Amino acid sequence: MTDEPAGLTVVGIGADGWPGLSGTATAALTSAQVIFGSSRQLALLPPNVEGDRVPWPSPLLPALPGLLDANRGRRLAVLASGDPMLHGIGATLVKLLGAPAVRVVPHPSSxxxxxxxxxxxxxxxxxxxxxxxxxxxxxxxxxxxxxxxxxxxxxxxxxxxxxxxxxxxxxxxxxxxxxxxxxxxxxxxxxxxxxxxxxxxxxxxxxxxxCSAGAAPPPQPKPGGVFAAPERSGPRPLVPGLPDAVYESDGQLTKREVRAVTLALLGPQPGELLWDVGAGSGSIAIEWMRTHRDCRAVAVESSAERAGRIVRNAAALGVPKLRVVEGRAPGALAGLPAPDVVFIGGGVTRDGVVDAALAALPAGGRLVANAVTLESEAVLAAWYAKLGGELTRLAVQRAAPVGGFTGWRAMMPVTIWSVTKP
Missing domain, CATH: 3.30.950.10 (Tetrapyrrole methylase, C-terminal domain)
Incomplete structure (x- = not known):
């Protein structure tokens, strides 16, 4: 779109219709040559509003630029529910045309x-x-x-x-x-x-x-050792490190303590995009997105069964917009939107995975990779020697029954390499 409309005013309107509008709002609608809105909103206008009434098509967003272009040079008004800048068409039009081209007359929102x-x-x-x-x-x-x-x-x-x-x-x-x-x-x-x-x-x-909560039942194992977290999982903390039991998993899961440290090193910030490579159950990508509603993530997983499990976990834990890509890195990384941060939880020893992740990151982008085997640990040590960063070894022990007593049961140690791309 090369030219701005002759005038575009977005008018918020409530269920009370015309009587609830301010003088500024009624003047804008009365002088408009074309008025866009839903059929319900357009029906709230009185007969003396003479502008052409154009109901929104469905879907709206793909058609919006064409509708504005077709009416270029005319005085336009757009009806919006309540406050147009609160999850409304006003924000969409400002993004499309720029703030100087859009006048907004708000109404009390619902x-x-x-x-x-x-x-x-x-x-x-x-x-x-x-x-x-x-x-x-x-x-x-x-x-x-x-x-x-x-x-x-x-x-x-x-x-x-x-x-x-x-x-x-x-x-x-x-x-x-x-x-x-x-x-x-x-x-x-x-x-x-x-x-x-x-x-x-x-x-x-x-x-x-x-909200008021009752007690939640514990998770029950499914046949084959897969634990399916019930939807009734009770309160969930906001900080990373959700209980392992809230995830449906076949055991390929970054454990709670390691997950909390890993997310701290990843350092999510609003608006950033994470690649979770070798996502397993999807826990890192899911808890990355849970830190802020504007955090985005792509989970890359080679197993079709696990990819489906990630989708279910993401929905159950409140981030259904997590994008899941089924494929094996580094090939599956081609064509993905450029990341701000990369986590490699699986596939570190595969040729080209770390190289592809680093190449995709912008200057200042962050990479964190976890290793539990000697072979993958050796790969991280080599990259650490080459690029620096931080190398951390995390050993976690959990209390467990030993006969009639309680003892410490060690989890596999995890080596974590984190680096910022120069």
Missing amino acids: VSLAAARLGWPLPETDVLSLVTAPVEELHPLVHPGRKILILSSGAKTPAAVAALLTSRGYGDSTVTILAQLGAPTETTRSGPASSLDLTDVDPLNVVAVA
Whole structure:
């Protein structure tokens, strides 16, 4: 797009429609030659608003540049739900056109209205949009005593939220469905997640959750030695080093203590992309993404069975957007988006794996590699001699029964090499 529109104003509108708009908002809509919005939003406009009304197509994002180009030179208005910059079309248009080309007239968001109805201070409340995201993204926010406001994708969202809470052992949590906020037809219903009334849910709703947790059962082994973590796994800490039992695994799992040290060396920062090479059960990539909602990761795993297990673990632990690539490094690394950080948990001894990881990193990028065998340890020692960095050996012992007593059972020592690319 080479030219800016003659004028583009994004107007937030609530369920109360035209009467709830400010004078600035009504003036922008009255003077617009073209007005974009959902069919529901466009129907809220009175007859004296004469601009051409264009309903959004589905899917919207691929069609958006063409719609704007086709109406170049005309005064444009875009209707958005509530605050256009809170998970709304306003942020999308600013990203597409630049902030100077977009004027935004906000309206109280449904989040603000819900917090006002419930008396919840927003700085103490987590906000999650499930308009386009899967419900599994709720997992990292579920903690005893926390309050969560969820932007709903429709009438089915409250049921999905209630089912997830119940499966996690949070069935006693109070779930409130606030529908048609700000409209004369506004309604509210509340109840425990495990027994919430889910009949005739209005699709225009916000879901509020006040978390309270019960006890979680221990994980049970499946045939063949695979441990499948139940969804009802109770509270989960925010820091890296989740209990091993929350992962479905065939034993190919970076153990809790080693995982915590490894994540500390990886040093995740918001917006960074991690390659987890030889991902096993996916624990490093998963806990990398759990540190911040903007952390991204690609898990590379050669075993199809393990790749499927990573997908399930990622969903159960709240990071369903983890990208899983089935293939063997270094070949499987070709064509992946450039990483900020690389972790090599398997395949260190394979020719070209460390070389390919280092080549993909930008200057200042970080690489961490773990080794448990003499052969892989020798590879890391050679790279350490060549590039420097830090070389650490970690030995962990866990208490275990010895007859009628308790003794220390040693885990295999792990050698960790970490380096920053010059």
